[in-house]
Amino acid sequence: MNLLVVGSVALDSIETPFGKVDDVLGGSALYFSVAASLLTGVRAIGVVGDDYPMDQLQALSARGIDLSGVAQAPGESFRWRGKYSFDLASRETLETRLGVFADFRPRIPAAFRDTPFVFLGNIHPDLQLAVLDQMRAPQLVACDTMNFWIDSARDRLLEVLKRVDLLIVNDEEIRQLSEDWNVHRAARWVLSRGPRRVVVKRGEHGALLVEPGRSFYCPAYPLEEVFDPTGAGDAFAGGLLGYVARTGDLSSEGLRRAMVFGSAMGSFAVARFSVAGFEGVTPAVLQHRVRSFKDLTQVEIAEALA
Amino acid sequence: MNLLVVGSVALDSIETPFGKVDDVLGGSALYFSVAASLLTGVRAIGVVGDDYPMDQLQALSARGIDLSGVAQAPGESFRWRGKYSFDLASRETLETRLGVFADFRPRIPAAFRDTPFVFLGNIHPDLQLAVLDQMRAPQLVACDTMNFWIDSARDRLLEVLKRVDLLIVNDEEIRQLSEDWNVHRAARWVLSRGPRRVVVKRGEHGALLVEPGRSFYCPAYPLEEVFDPTGAGDAFAGGLLGYVARTGDLSSEGLRRAMVFGSAMGSFAVARFSVAGFEGVTPAVLQHRVRSFKDLTQVEIAEALA
Numbered sequence: 001m002n003l004l005v006v007g008s009v010a011l012d013s014i015e016t017p018f019g020k021v022d023d024v025l026g027g028s029a030l031y032f033s034v035a036a037s038l039l040t041g042v043r044a045i046g047v048v049g050d051d052y053p054m055d056q057l058q059a060l061s062a063r064g065i066d067l068s069g070v071a072q073a074p075g076e077s078f079r080w081r082g083k084y085s086f087d088l089a090s091r092e093t094l095e096t097r098l099g100v101f102a103d104f105r106p107r108i109p110a111a112f113r114d115t116p117f118v119f120l121g122n123i124h125p126d127l128q129l130a131v132l133d134q135m136r137a138p139q140l141v142a143c144d145t146m147n148f149w150i151d152s153a154r155d156r157l158l159e160v161l162k163r164v165d166l167l168i169v170n171d172e173e174i175r176q177l178s179e180d181w182n183v184h185r186a187a188r189w190v191l192s193r194g195p196r197r198v199v200v201k202r203g204e205h206g207a208l209l210v211e212p213g214r215s216f217y218c219p220a221y222p223l224e225e226v227f228d229p230t231g232a233g234d235a236f237a238g239g240l241l242g243y244v245a246r247t248g249d250l251s252s253e254g255l256r257r258a259m260v261f262g263s264a265m266g267s268f269a270v271a272r273f274s275v276a277g278f279e280g281v282t283p284a285v286l287q288h289r290v291r292s293f294k295d296l297t298q299v300e301i302a303e304a305l306a
Numbered sequence: 307m308n309l310l311v312v313g314s315v316a317l318d319s320i321e322t323p324f325g326k327v328d329d330v331l332g333g334s335a336l337y338f339s340v341a342a343s344l345l346t347g348v349r350a351i352g353v354v355g356d357d358y359p360m361d362q363l364q365a366l367s368a369r370g371i372d373l374s375g376v377a378q379a380p381g382e383s384f385r386w387r388g389k390y391s392f393d394l395a396s397r398e399t400l401e402t403r404l405g406v407f408a409d410f411r412p413r414i415p416a417a418f419r420d421t422p423f424v425f426l427g428n429i430h431p432d433l434q435l436a437v438l439d440q441m442r443a444p445q446l447v448a449c450d451t452m453n454f455w456i457d458s459a460r461d462r463l464l465e466v467l468k469r470v471d472l473l474i475v476n477d478e479e480i481r482q483l484s485e486d487w488n489v490h491r492a493a494r495w496v497l498s499r500g501p502r503r504v505v506v507k508r509g510e511h512g513a514l515l516v517e518p519g520r521s522f523y524c525p526a527y528p529l530e531e532v533f534d535p536t537g538a539g540d541a542f543a544g545g546l547l548g549y550v551a552r553t554g555d556l557s558s559e560g561l562r563r564a565m566v567f568g569s570a571m572g573s574f575a576v577a578r579f580s581v582a583g584f585e586g587v588t589p590a591v592l593q594h595r596v597r598s599f600k601d602l603t604q605v606e607i608a609e610a611l612a
Binding site: 039086087088089182184185188202205206208214215216217218222223224225226253256257259260283286290291293294295296297298299300301302305 | 488494520522523525528529532562596599603604611
């Protein structure tokens with residue numbers, strides 16, 4: 001159990017062109033944990049209401065997810081309702097009810113404070129800072145954020161950046177954060193604010209890892225069928241951090257490999273509603289998916305123009 | 307001189323957030339030729355009006371572009387006027403005047419009919435077919451098209467597909483052509499209509515090569531400064547076909563390398579207005595840019611989950 005994640009555990013109601021579900025397990029910490037748990041033990045910190053289907057949540061323990069840090073509080077669980085366009089390229093949020101998540105104050109159990117790898121999911125920057133204050137010298141801290149915090153808590157978010165090693169956001173978020181529409185300049189800006197590395201998630205196009213003086217591009221796995229994109233970005237982060245936590249490899253090469261694991265996890269997440277896409281993903285299946293990135297990206301570049 | 311291109315030679319008037327020009331050299335055949343000529347000799351077929359700056363056009367001969375197939379006809383040259391959004395992500399066509407291009411009937415000089423590699427630029431499918439009727443057993447034919455022909459001359463375009471080896475289009479075009487929003491399914495559909503290979507250009511995200519049972523993703527070169535995206539797709543095609551024509555390598559591995567040359571050429575095209583981005587691009591500069599894709603995409607994927 002060397003990876004800790006703090007974030008939302010929610011109930012999602014989703015409509016895609018292919019189907020509709022109500023109140024299925026969702027939330028950034030949930031998607032992250034399920035993906036990461038294919039690679040390492042995960043400690044999840046979150047809060048749910050007294051209406052949450054605890055049997056379904058507890059069933060995830062069997063995957064190697066320690067849920068003892070997910071508190072159950074009186075009141076309603078965080079609920080999100082969304083509908084995707086016919087081509088899944090855009091989505092509309094129909095309803096967001098924070099419920100008990102509005103009063104979430106993450107408390108890290110004493111036994112968790114030594115966890116070496118930490119992912120701060122998309123919560124208020126003040127809460128992200130409060131989590132860091134409770135941790136003892138983690139080896140690597142990564143964080144996510146969203147447009148709402150960039151707008152409403154920018155100064156606090158910049159404080160968070162000073163204390164994290166890796167920012168993982170999507171292209172819209174990094175543009176908004178840096179106030180620059182060019183993602184490569186935006187990434188360099190982020191590197192000047194604290195993190196040594198930044199990952200820009202670009203959905204179906206893949207993801208970009210930027211380090212000082214060096215970039216790596218990992219495409220998305222080519223899928224002919226995408227069922228529900230919800231949680232793909234969180235599963236990507238779970239795969240990336242899960243691989244880093246499993247190997248302890250913080251080298252540039254290690255991070256590149258971790259990107260491929262992230263991309264593979266994103267491809268599983270979108271195959272079904274909720275985390276059902278991970279059912280049947282054995283180590284062999286994961287390994288096969290990861291290996292397929294070799295053929296997808298491999299090219300021998302001639303050393304000279306003959 | 308083993309590569310022939312048929313397409314538009316135009317005068318572009320362009321406004322980007324960084325500047326504005328009027329009546330500069332443009333058109334798909336022009337961008338294609340300038341990019342390809344860094345790798346091989348190119349024969350261009352097109353038409354311009356009697357108002358075209360022939361001295362500027364003829365200056366391109368020094369690059370190894372044979373312009374004897376570009377006719378000058380009485381009347382106005384093809385003109386396009388466009389304006390880009392602040393982030394270069396979208397553009398508005400303000401004016402299109404076909405001029406002499408409206409009556410373009412490509413006539414391939416006898417000396418050109420044996421050219422082994424052919425690129426049919428974005429012209430009416432009937433004209434693309436007429437070009438093919440004039441060629442003698444080319445080794446590889448590639449073609450482009452656009453939304454206008456997909457709408458207005460779909461049946462003829464499907465005839466073209468039966469006779470080409472490689473389709474090179476952008477993601478919007480392949481979606482419209484296949485009537486499928488998933489580009490991977492769309493690519494498979496194209497392969498069922500004739501071409502053995504299809505390349506999907508995805509702008510700043512890169513490009514995808516799809517062959518039966520195999521895909522290759524080449525990212526765009528990470529640029530912190532993009533000045534004018536006009537012609538990037540045509541320069542990409544020029545780099546790709548230029549490399550194929552130079553090496554004669556039609557293997558899957560050869561095509562993958564060609565994709566990298568295409569991507570490199572696209573990155574030069576966007577650096578300045580018109581074809582000025584190619585000024586100073588020596589073989590050494592090109593080689594350096596191509597090599598940088600190695601670091602951008604290289605990852606050692608572990609053979610087993612240790």
